[in-house]
Every structure is written in structure tokens, then in C-alpha cells.
Amino acid sequence: MSSAARFSSLPRLAGAVCAAACLLVLGGCRQDMARQPKYRALAPSTFFEDGRSERQPVENTVERGALADDDLNIPKDSNAFPLPVTQQLLERGQERYKIFCSPCHGLQGDGNGMIAIRGMKHPPSYHQDRLRQAPVGYFYDVITHGFGAMYDYSAQIPPRDRWAIIAYVRALQLSRNAPAADLPPALRQKLGAGGAPAAAAHAGGAEK
Amino acid sequence: MWWSLVLRPQLVCSPHKRNANMAQIFHRSSNFVARATLVLALSAGGLALAVIGGLARSPYLTNQNVARQQPVQFSHKHHAGDVGIDCRYCHTSVESSAVAGLPPTKTCMNCHSVLFSNAGYLEPVRESFRTGQSIAWVKVHRLPDFVYFNHSIHINKGVGCASCHGPVNQMPLLWQASPLLMSWCLDCHRNPEPNLRPKSEIFNMDWKAPANQAELGKKLAAEYKLRTTAELISCSTCHR
Structure with missing residues (x-):
């Protein structure tokens, strides 16, 4: 018994140190910092009644920076395009059109998008006379407020992009109604002197 | 105590300390057992660390490759x-x-006000649209x-x-x-x-x-x- 007491204090200490070290290591398993008491985007909340941490903005709230876009809100019957039409704007419009419009309106604007094919009401073709004559403000109004079965896209498409899309829709309309005289000389030559119509059409498609 | 065997086996049965008036309690093989215990304890510790480390990186804990159930079986x-909708149609930001942004229920209704508008499995979407309550996507x-x-x-x-x-x-x-x-x-x-x-x-x-x-x-x-x-x-x- 006395010899046991003589030898046990050191191992006892060693054991205690080991146990403490193990506890420390186990402490690493706690992930307090990984789950902090804060909200990240779209996180649920137990505090607010509707269960969302994101609050609804008060009605008629003006988004920061949106005042600068005020000039872009032109009336429905106006035909004054509020932005300079550049290649860059058209390319942006093409990209946005493909994302937001082509599912129903189709890549060519004829109303044969995949969603329409799958059973949605076919939207009118942009190439019909009514829409070819419609002022640009009309398109802006439809994107902003919706029309018929189409809900509004004001949340998804900011004003500048709406105009980019409208510019592209105008380009789509032109693509089926451009007189040959309007083509640049090089293209006109290809079209006229191309010989075989198939070759001409092919060249035209590549240029576009 | 038992650990004096493991940590200092010679104290118990070292030949140098053997004493005529002290009875030999342990068999000589205790030396081997004690050392083997030491080696095993160390390797078991290493193995445990390796298992923990491997586990932390395994899909079991990272949730990699585990399809999650959602309130609506959105595909x-x-x-x-199949339909070819661009990612940005819904993930607008x-x-x-x-x-990336999760779409509001209204984005679902852009199509589903007409398509599959009677489908039972889309009822949570319509209910969310009617009531303004969010769908609790996982x-x-x-x-x-x-x-x-x-x-x-x-x-x-x-x-x-x-x-x-x-x-x-x-x-x-x-x-x-x-x-x-x-x-x-x-x-x-x-x-x-x-x-x-x-x-x-x-x-x-x-x-x-x-x-x-x-x-x-x-x-x-x-x-x-x-x-x-x-x-x-x-x-x-x-x-x-």
C-alpha cells in the first residue's frame, strides 16, 4: 500500500494531463464559429412571424441608385429610346433575352420557345405588324408590368437591361424585314453576287 | 494502480530490483505485455486520429453526393x-x-400558373403564392x-x-x-x-x-x- 502511494502520484499526474489534453482536442469538435448567431442571406428566422430573416421593403421603396435610372421610365406610348444603341447594348440585350425571354418567346422571337412548346400559351410573334409598329415604350411597359399570361419581370430585369432587351427585340424584328438596300456594301455583294442562294444564305447567317 | 505497469514496468518486476524478501507477483511475460500495451495504445491513438480525420473528410460528414429532400420535388x-432554362432565370443575382439568390415563388408561377397548374405536388407552390409564406427550401x-x-x-x-x-x-x-x-x-x-x-x-x-x-x-x-x-x-x- 505504501509503495503504491509512492509510485502513483506521478502516473496520476500524467493521466490527468493526458485527460486534459484529450478534452482540449475534443474542444476542437465544437463549431461555434461555424454557426454564428447571425443571419445570412435568405436564412430562416424564428424571431419574425413570417419565418424570414429578409424583411419586405415598405411599399414604394426606392432602391438605392434607382433614381439615376428615372429617365429610363418612359411612357407606354412613347417611341423615344432613352439610351444610345451600341453594339455593347445589343449584345447585352441578346444575352438577357436568351435568359429571360427565349423560354417562351423563342430564340427568334416568333413565340415558339420551349415553355410554349410544353404547353404555355404561345406568345404573339414579334414579327407581326402590330408589334413591329408598337412604340418601344410599349415593350418597356410589358416587361415592367406584365401582359396577359406573362407576369412582370421588373424584379429580375433592371431598367437598363430592359432597354437592352428591347433594342435586341427590334434587331430581331429587323432580321426578318430588312431591305437588301440597307445592307452594308460587302454584305449586299455577297447576297447579290453569291450565285447559289444556299451559299448566300449561309454567308448571311455567318455574318449575323 | 494499473498504469504503473504500463508506464514503469521495471518498478514491478525488473531483475535488478528483485529482492529475496519480496515475492515475485508478476510473471516475466508481463514485461512484454506492458510494452505491447504501450505500442498498441500509441497506434490505437494514431488510428483513432486517422479515422476521425478521414471521417471529417468523408461524404458522411461533408454531405457530398447526398440528394436532399425538398418541400417540393424540384428537379x-x-x-x-430538359427545358434548357438558363441558371440566371431564377438565380438572378x-x-x-x-x-446567387433563390427565386421568389412568383418566378415559379411565371410558368406554373398555366403549366401543371392542377398538379398536386405543386400545391405547396400555389399555397405559397396565395398566402405569401415562403417555401422552406432546404x-x-x-x-x-x-x-x-x-x-x-x-x-x-x-x-x-x-x-x-x-x-x-x-x-x-x-x-x-x-x-x-x-x-x-x-x-x-x-x-x-x-x-x-x-x-x-x-x-x-x-x-x-x-x-x-x-x-x-x-x-x-x-x-x-x-x-x-x-x-x-x-x-x-x-x-x-
């Missing part, structure tokens, strides 16, 4: 794959914000709160959706295709070039790196003005 395969990619991941910078510097999210257009129910471990982030931050794509291919789920990716990656890294590796792997790039 990315159907919407992004992915190019301009840290978060988050699939959850990073620790001390990681400040930003979608827009990756999109704008040539990293495609599929590089991290995998072939989403083939996932009926979404799963996390990557481990989302810090080591996995760093693999790319140390050497991003193999994962860079042309701007036009960012949202293309089927893009495959061309044969000359090494060359293309270098060219794109210069074009996108990627930061230096030291900056890309600096702590404060991802942690605040």
Missing part, C-alpha cells in the same frame, strides 16, 4: 437540363452579388459562417457553375457535388488555371476543358487579371 434536371450548399464566399467574383473571373456545383442539369433532386472543404477551395485558389473558362461558357453545364486547357488557362488568367497566388490564398480573401 434541376427538368428545368435546367449570381453575377452581381455574393449570393439549403444544399452550406458553408461555415466564417467563410465569406462570393458568387459574383467567381463568375466574373471565369469559374463556371459546374466547376463547383457539378452537372446540375442532371440532378433530379439537387446534391452537393463538391466536398466544400477548405482544402478543396485552396486546391483551386493555389492553381486556378485548370478551372478557368471563356466568359461565354460560364453557365454551360456541359463544357469540357479543351485539350489545350493549360495554355487557355494561362491566357484567361491574364485576361481576367487574376490576383497573385499569395493574394488568392491569403486568409482574409475568404475569412473576415
